[in-house]
Amino acid sequence: MTSSVQLPAGRLPTPLVAAPDERLTRHGVHLLLKRDDLAHPLLPGNKFRKLRPNLAAALEAGHDTLLTFGGAYSNHLRATAAAGRLLGLRTVGVVRGDELARRPLNDSLAAAAADGMRLHFLDRAAYRRKTDPEVLAPLLERYGPACVLPEGGSNSLAVHGCTELGREIGAAADVVAVACGTGGTLAGLGAGLAPGTRAIGVAVLRGGFLADEVLRLQQDAFGGRRGDWRVDDRFHCGGFARTGPELAAFTADFAARHRAALDGAAVEPVYVAKTLHAVFRLAEEGAFPPGTRVAAVITGS
Numbered sequence: 235m236t237s238s239v240q241l242p243a244g245r246l247p248t249p250l251v252a253a254p255d256e257r258l259t260r261h262g263v264h265l266l267l268k269r270d271d272l273a274h275p276l277l278p279g280n281k282f283r284k285l286r287p288n289l290a291a292a293l294e295a296g297h298d299t300l301l302t303f304g305g306a307y308s309n310h311l312r313a314t315a316a317a318g319r320l321l322g323l324r325t326v327g328v329v330r331g332d333e334l335a336r337r338p339l340n341d342s343l344a345a346a347a348a349d350g351m352r353l354h355f356l357d358r359a360a361y362r363r364k365t366d367p368e369v370l371a372p373l374l375e376r377y378g379p380a381c382v383l384p385e386g387g388s389n390s391l392a393v394h395g396c397t398e399l400g401r402e403i404g405a406a407a408d409v410v411a412v413a414c415g416t417g418g419t420l421a422g423l424g425a426g427l428a429p430g431t432r433a434i435g436v437a438v439l440r441g442g443f444l445a446d447e448v449l450r451l452q453q454d455a456f457g458g459r460r461g462d463w464r465v466d467d468r469f470h471c472g473g474f475a476r477t478g479p480e481l482a483a484f485t486a487d488f489a490a491r492h493r494a495a496l497d498g499a500a501v502e503p504v505y506v507a508k509t510l511h512a513v514f515r516l517a518e519e520g521a522f523p524p525g526t527r528v529a530a531v532i533t534g535s
């Protein structure tokens with residue numbers, strides 16, 4: 235690295251803690267929580283693993299600006315803003331939905347702005363074409379040359395960064411369950427798994443496109459499919475950030491039962507709640523042979 239700027243130090247490997255639950259042990263399933271939410275205080279979980287190699291590359295290339303994309307509640311935008319502040323890089327967040335420009339910022343965008351991120355709101359049609367030159371070039375014209383990171387931060391470097399998550403778990407689990415938003419975390423985790431361990435990606439968006447997306451990310455990063463993984467599209471509860479009474483009740487109950495394993499932290503509702511809920515439903519369906527150790531990745535808090 236040519237720059238003297240320090241990349242944010244993380245606390246890796248993150249802890250893997252047992253969370254025995256009678257509703258699972260009844261089916262012979264042992265639950266473990268991979269506390270990736272503890273990876274870094276400002277860049278939790280998979281966002282730290284995905285950003286770190288991209289930040290190193292951006293500094294190496296001499297960039298002083300990061301430009302990236304996300305929805306109004308994007309954890310990736312927020313993490314990128316925090317990373318920019320820590321490293322002294324300027325950040326530009328391109329946000330889906332131009333109607334948001336006329337409203338007060340929500341907490342997530344306000345936190346990004348407080349970290350110095352400049353927010354640029356795009357209407358949904360333009361946002362869909364955000365990487366086309368007609369949309370991207372004017373943005374770079376306006377904000378200056380920048381290292382451009384994709385939505386959710388999922389590119390090849392990010393996928394490589396997430397292989398370490400699989401290696402940290404190693405042979406300590408037979409199945410790893412992880413939320414799938416853009417799929418970069420599953421793509422890397424799957425490739426880093428120990429032989430004999432498989433991963434289940436829990437899609438948090440509807441549409442059934444995530445398995446193809448994870449495969450595409452693995453092809454870009456490794457030249458082909460790697461590891462034993464699949465995506466389950468049944469647990470998104472109607473779509474991104476959607477919930478329902480059953481999921482909400484499950485989440486509150488889980489946090490109460492597993493206060494110790496979670497250090498009293500709440501269960502992150504958009505990704506982690508759906509992942510944990512999926513594990514319980516799969517166990518009820520008999521998807522895991524007795525004796526299976528299932529590690530659920532707590533990707534954020």
Ligand SMILES: *Cc1c(COP(=O)(O)O)cnc(C)c1O
Pocket residue numbers: 279280281309310386388413414415416417418419420502505506533534535
């Ligand atoms: C971003 C995020 C995910 C999704 O990761 P992808 O690599 O986009 O699939 C999962 N959990 C949390 C808490 C996140 O912030």
